[in-house]
Amino acid sequence: MMRPLRAACLVSLLASLCASLSACAKPDVESTPTGGTIIIATAGDASHLIPTHWESTSDRMLAELLFDPLVEIGPERNVFGDAGFVRRLASQWAWTADSLAIRFTLDSTAAWHDGQPVVARDAVAAFRVLKGRFNPGSLKTEMKEIDSVAAPDDRTVVVHFSRKSPYQLYFASHILPIPTHITDAIADSLLERSAWAQRPVGSGPYRLARREPGVETELVAVADHYRGRPGPDRILFSTSPTAESGVARVLSGEADMWELLAPQFVPEAEKYPDVRLIRSESFGYAFAAFNFRDPNDSSRPHPLLRERALRRALTMAIDRERNVRTRFGSEARAGLGPFARINSPADSDLTHIPYDTIAADRVLDSLGWTARNRDGIRVRNGRPLMFTALVPEASGGRRAMAELMQEQFRNVGVDLRIVIGDDKVFGSRLKSGRFDLLFGGWGTTPLRTSIQGTWGSRGPDPWGAQNQAYYANAEADSAIARAVRELTPAEAAPHYRRAYQLIIDDAAAIWLYEVTEAHAVHARLLTPPWRAEAWWRTIPLWRVDPAKRLPRDAAPVTP
């Protein structure tokens, strides 16, 4: 799943980190009265509000506040079986005898914002729309596992799976029903531009009150929600076009939260006693992947980088630890491999290619890159040793790493040209493979199987679906395949570990960093433990400290 690491989509809170912060300093959240207006400053606005069409984290955030799923993954982030899963629209669930279907019973009090009851057909329609789209959000893998959804009666939803798997309930948790009493009148292909998509009627704890695309979106609490009244009366998502302005709004108290504070803002933010920083480890990791195919013709292997020794020599030239320290100080750690620490803490002791410029020089010499040109760049057969790095403009961290690495490469006689692309340029070069080094970042999910798509060889879906640099290693593939088949986390772990080590040894990429995320939250908000993979899911539980209420908290809610 390619996401910028700033997309705080899948975030986790380390209880130990939290304990040291005022986040967990009471007053007790539960007993505090509800009400109040929370303003959240965000970097980007959502483009879609409906759960069948989300494309970005901002979209997903709004969709999940406006719509409820059948079930939701619990705070422990377990994806095996059904341990920890919590009820939402479905009040109970049970597997069928053949383990190929789950039968959900809908909560009889669940209702749409317009008062109509939620019925089984609503889930069937949501699945049909999701499956019918070319791009069902990032849910391609998840939806592929689901064969069909049926509604034997109004309160029963049966989800049929194409095969046995320990993750079935997790897959099903991605179905957020849509109101068929409204959408039945609209063709699926027209849903995206329908009036309902602009002003959705949903089933979630919040409903849409007002929206100005690109600027702000106001949600208000559904007072008679079937799961109980959510805490804050009103949430205003307000877009700030630059990080400077967004952060300034929180520091000045005009907004209550800035989603993800970049490391360079941390020292400034720490000076403001009214703003607390909630730390959480990231689900994301950044890397610089070597392209295994020719940038000019992706059907051919890369003329240079297909050589393992060269990739390893290039990796040896980079002092990853130092680069992370220079740029992030203690706000980030060097990357561990094709995974995020939080998903696999036991694998933090894998063997890495050491930083060793002497060895790097020796290997490059032995590969025939002995001559040097005027600028000190190695030359072989008249060709300089030059690579193009593709770096997204949106990621300051990756850009900084590229800049630091450029100089370290130069010291061993390698010329790195950096292309900074805006979203669209980055996207187009990424998809067409026009790069030697890809400065990418994956936001991982608790579902570790996603490595099939990111580092597995290109093959039948989902293998290699997001493997833009065409890395391929049959041995790693078979280890991943074993891991995916295992039915418990403990049994899968050794196979994942073996795959990770193979990928690291191959120098598929230079593993850059994992940041410790910092969320700037105003001290007047009382928040329960920061939610693992999606912080916004706890918003209904947030409270505004009665001692720190502002005029906006008392403003009447428009009907």
Place this chain on the structure above:
Amino acid sequence: MRGNQLRRIGDAALLVALVVATCFILIRLAPGDPFYPRLDDPAWTPERAATQRVAFGYDKPIRIQFVYYVSRTFRGDLGWSHSRNQPVAEALASALPATGLLVVTALGIAFAVGILVGAWQGWRRDSPLVRASDRVSLVLLSVPEFLIAVFALMGPALAWRWFPTAGMRTPYGPEGVLGLLDRLHHLALPALALGLPIAAVVARLQASAMREVRDAEFVRAARSRGLLDGLVLRRHALRNALIPVLTYAGLQLSTALSGAVIVERLFSWPGMGRLIVDAVGARDYPLVAGGVLVAALCTVVGTMLADLALRWATPRLRARA
């Protein structure tokens, strides 16, 4: 004279057409498809992009698209913005008043302050205060505009809390008179950040024009007739010294819009500058074209208004017309 008017309108139409055509072509030359994924859209597929391209008509040659665009525009349809998922006209309708308020206030400050200070500087030639203000205006017009905005945000807004940092008003703030004050409070800083550099230019123009007028024949004559200093200044000198400033005024709308691009970003002002920059980033072709069309129309209208003001200030031109 009728012919002259028609010719002016023709020129203005030609200008707008040139601007829109230029931008229309430039943005379509930009690499990156409008339907390439946003960075965080993982499962993008070429098939989906292709369908959307066809649905929006972006698969056709640029010249055909342009013809379609022009004909639709004349029918009042500016197209659908895919990045905001709303009609272009709606997006423009919400952004234009915000920018209008900001730019008009900024220009108002710029010309009011600039003309007054400049006139005073020119009239009272040499005093320490004049020299000091002269230096201030020289610095103001030499600091990059975006830095003035940054300093305004970091100092008066964030560090000293004199002004709010973002938006056009306090969300869920007061209504009525207090609401109006609240809006002015939000407007003040961005408008000053945008207006002061322009005021510096205006002041310098005005001061040098004033100096010349001051020494001109008719002013000396008026003074020798024993008219009071203030009256001479008002009646004769100021109006004549306004000519170079007003000539320059027509161009300032585009300068101010250029500055608004940065000021709106820093102060989270929901206006046109921000809208167009977002649209360029998203390769939202109809939104870019629509935004530029509106900007060009505004500039044309601004130039015409400045022209009218110039005629008012120049009786000779008035007589000729």
Place this chain on the structure above:
Amino acid sequence: MTDARRPKARLALAYLALLTLAALGADWIAPYDFREQLTGMGAQAPSAAHWLGTDASMRDVWSRMLYGTRNTLGIALLAVAVALTLGTAIGATAALLGGIVDRLLSRLADAFLAIPRILLLLLVVASVESVGTYALALLLGSTGWMGTSRLVRSETLALLATDHLRSARALGVPASRLLRRHLLPALVPTLATAGTIAFASVIPLEAGLAFLGIGLPIPEPSWGNIIGEAGGLWLTRWWLVLFPTLAITTTVIAANTLRESFQTRLQHGIHAEGER
């Protein structure tokens, strides 16, 4: 003649000459290479070891400022040359040919003026994937010729109306010769003014673009991108903003001082001509 020698203008010229020397001598003056990354956490405040501090990649800011002077001034001069060439060509053509050509070219200039320049640059930059040093100068120049063309057009029209040139035209002197022998020399003062105006606008513009993330290829420094790369709330890293800002502002003040002195001279020139 005397204006350029007035103390203010002389001071401005001397300052610009000093900058030029710093730019040319960066290799000898700078204590570090502009690419050299030192050990330690990035962005350290000014100290005895690093007079102007270090940037986020732990590079010496003083050294980067010196090399940045070379890039910034180089780009500005090149951009001015492009703007003057284009502006003179377009302005003189419009004035010499007149009629429909004049009208079209003038409308073209108006059209370029009507698009806010930052937006125009954003659009152009979006249409090329990455910008090199020369391309940047070319872009800045090719979007900044309109002021020059207006000045040149009106000045050329004024010159063509003089008896001297009217008779030259009547005698059938070819346009190219007219341009080379008569017009261009007479346009020099106008071009000097237009050049300083362009110079004074290009330098802040380069900085503004760097702020929006458009600029020189990494790791080339310029005054603008030292600010642009500061990142974050700038109160905490003031040295990355203050020193480049001072450099930009003083340079632009010098350019503006020169321009005003040129303009006074030009006005006197025109007056003198009128009286003749």
